[in-house]
Amino acid sequence: MTPILHIDMDAYFASVEQACNPSLRGKPVVVCGETSADKRWGRTIIVTSSYEARKFGIKTGMSVPEAKRLCPGVQLVFGNPDKYIDTSLQIHRIFLKYTPLVEPFSVDECFIDPAAAWDDCRRIAGKMKNEIRQSFGITCSAGIGPNKLTAKLASGMQKPDGLTEIRPEKIPELFQKLPVQELCGIGEKTAEKLNFLGIKTAGQLGSAREGLLTTHFGVIGPRLKRMGLGIDESPVASYWAERIIKSVGHTHTLPEDTGDIEIIRAFLRLMAEKVSDRMMEYKLMGKTVSAVIRYDDFESANRQTTLRRHTNSGLAIYEAAIKIFNGFLPLRKNVRMTGVSVSSLMPENNEQFLFERLAKNQRLDKLVHALNKKYGDFFVKPASLLIAENFGIKDRCGMIGQHIFDKNISKKSS
Ligand SMILES: [Mg+2]
CATH class of the missing domain: 3.30.70.270 (Reverse transcriptase/Diguanylate cyclase domain)
Structure with a gap:
């Protein structure tokens, strides 16, 4: 190797x-x-x-x-x-x-x-x-x-x-005193939890019982132990392979067709949050925001806008999507589906991520609360977003909505 x-x-x-x-x-x-x-x-x-x-x-x-x-x-x-x-x-x-x-x-x-x-x-x-x-x-x-x-x-x-070089034979000695949080991938919360279990150093993590780690950390338990042993088999991705992800998008078919602008706005907000969460998961930021609405007759309106800088902030994505949506007003027909996607992607900038953490607390809770208030408790649950989850990353932002649109058609005709 x-x-x-x-x-x-x-x-x-x-x-x-x-x-x-x-x-x-x-x-x-x-x-x-x-x-x-x-x-x-x-x-x-x-x-x-x-x-x-x-x-x-x-x-x-x-x-x-x-x-x-x-x-x-x-x-x-x-x-x-x-x-x-x-x-x-x-x-x-x-x-x-x-x-x-x-x-x-x-x-x-x-x-x-x-x-x-x-x-x-x-x-x-x-x-x-x-x-x-x-x-x-x-x-x-x-x-x-x-x-x-x-x-x-x-x-x-x-x-x-x-x-600086770290030769394999030096790892055990180095890890003996290395605080666990120095390992990339062990965040503050995980480190706190590990410390609580008496695991303070990378060396201790490496010699911890796998069963203990699995009990407290679930599926990532074995991976944590391997990190503590200095093992990481993840390959370096090709620079060009990275570019395959061109956009991250979410769409959602509303529970019923509606012309209520506030409800549509709330859904756009939810879509923006979901897109933001997944961009963070993939460590991506994007610059082009697209929004789509599909009317009850299956016609749609779709437009995009380019931001001044790359972002994966749910709020910034939402603000751009709302600007686009406002351009579709007044609504001529009821809306059956909304979607948001972000393209022109680049790897995440960690500094920006800091701001995201500062802003994050107040976001989703409020929205979920508002939606539940409107539709009754437990309306917003993972199941309601499963289709959008599956929709995943599309090659082109222009494709947003297509997948769900097709599903709806087949559902109707069957
Ligand atoms: Mg640096």
Whole structure:
């Protein structure tokens, strides 16, 4: 087995800004984000900070006043996602010179399988780092390990500008003291639960009884144990295979045909939430939002709009879908089906995900409550969404609704 490489850009957004604007170099810089949540709450949050800013204790997720308190001279830059995405795509070109097995993990991270022996892999990583520095004036940290799990762990061990190897024979010693949450895929909640069971380190996870883990974590129990042993057999996906997913969509046939705009809006909201949830599951963000409504005579209206930036926020998708829907008003006929889909996809940007978590709490509960109030308790249950679930990812956003439409036809004629 040849090793896997993980490359993670250092303080990516801030580094790109410093590279583009020489007056920011060597200074504490924070990149601020604006999201739908911000607009609502009038808040601006630190998305990334330069290493100079981190020395003052500035961290991702802090508010601007907090950052200014820690470092009055901090330079504020409004984030420019298109610039970062564009730079990422150019960086991918460098990786692709060596292998098509390049799998973006977030906007500034990739897994790469160069299919080369350890020493060659290290040489390749060095060349990639050099070319990125020369081409873009920014640094990255590389990790090399026997698999994705350990390669990712390695890249985080010597930041910035690191090149770290984790050889298989070193894993047991390393894992002995490694906190479980350092393993990619073990989130805060899982770590808390593990800690409660007395499992604090990766090594302890590896030697835990599989039965215990299955009792507390269900089907992922055995996988957790394997993670604790440093085992990860997931392959690095081909860069081009990633592009097969072109859109994520959901449609739903209403319980009865209706001309009630509020009900249709509520369903669009539900669709947007479902699409958002699945995009997060697939770690995707998209830029083009499509909305469809099908009338009671099976004619439909379908339009799309392009957002300023990539998103997987349910609220942002909903807002775009509502704008489209408003363009269909006034309704000439009753509506029997609604759908929302998102295309122009890219791998998820972890920084954006932070905002999503902040905004998420208040979303779905309210909606489910409103729908249940309208239709009676337990109206919104998984079964009512099963068909939409099966609908899954379609090749073209224009296809949204087709599947369910066909089903309805066959149901009618039988
Ligand atoms: Mg990074």
